[in-house]
Amino acid sequence: DGGITQSPKYLFRKEGQNVTLSCEQNLNHDAMYWYRQDPGQGLRLIYYSQIVNDFQKGDIAEGYSVSREKKESFPLTVTSAQKNPTAFYLCASRVLRGSSYNEQFFGPGTRLTVL
Amino acid sequence: RKEVEQDPGPFNVPEGATVAFNCTYSNSASQSFFWYRQDCRKEPKLLMSVYSSGNEDGRFTAQLNRASQYISLLIRDSKLSDSATYLCVVNDKGVKGGGADGLTFGKGTHLIIQP
Secondary structure, three states: OOOEEEEOOEEEEOOOOOEEEEEEEOOOOOEEEEEEEOOOOOEEEEEEEEEOOEEEEOOOOOOEEEOOOEOOEOOEEEOOOOOOOOEEEEEEEEOOOOOOOOOOEEOOOEEEEEO | OOOEEEOOOOEEEEOOOOEEEEEEEOOOOOOEEEEEEEOOOOOEEEEEEEOOOOEEEOOEEEEEEOOOOEEEEEEOOOOHHHOEEEEEEEEOOOOOOOOOOOEEEOOOEEEEEEO
16 A cells, blocks of 8 residues: 555654654655644644755754655654654655645654653 | 644534634745644544635535635534544745745644534
8 A cells, every 4th residue: 555654653762862763655756744743733844855865954953854865765863952852753745746736645653752 | 924823722513513614824825725634643634625716525615715815614514523633734835935845734723523
């Protein structure tokens, strides 16, 4: 089945540790995105990538890093520099060509808790 | 600053009632519009796109008013399963003052259908 997978579903981290969240899609989508969602808050864009080996900062990129070595994969690293990393992290992808109405598909999310 | 504003609710509505949500957006050049649904602790999923002429999908009707810069969602004959958070999403990619990659999410309106 085509879709977006994220792993792990739940992740616990000690303060001062870097962690990497996985995101894979087999939809052949051009663009991939990372969002963060805090309780009662909307989605905030961390990073996005429209093409392999290129990515752009979103609204809250500080303390995060990404790579896009393959079209299918867009891992997110939460570094120790991120002051408040506990949140629900959502990966998404969509086709860029054609209509501005191209749907953005989301993965099931990773819930990160810093202990 | 690009903004998408929604009433956070919660809206407590008896089963079978009709409920309406509004959403306003600040960028008058925005190109496309969506309603996403997000269940508790799950990823957002596309409910429907919103076109200039308005569109209907079963019990759901979406309308766009470009002059007043608002989008509405009407749910008729509400079901218990409609309980969720409804996210208003605007694509202003490529327009002046638009988002980094176009999609701006509102914080969502929480709907609770009561038996």
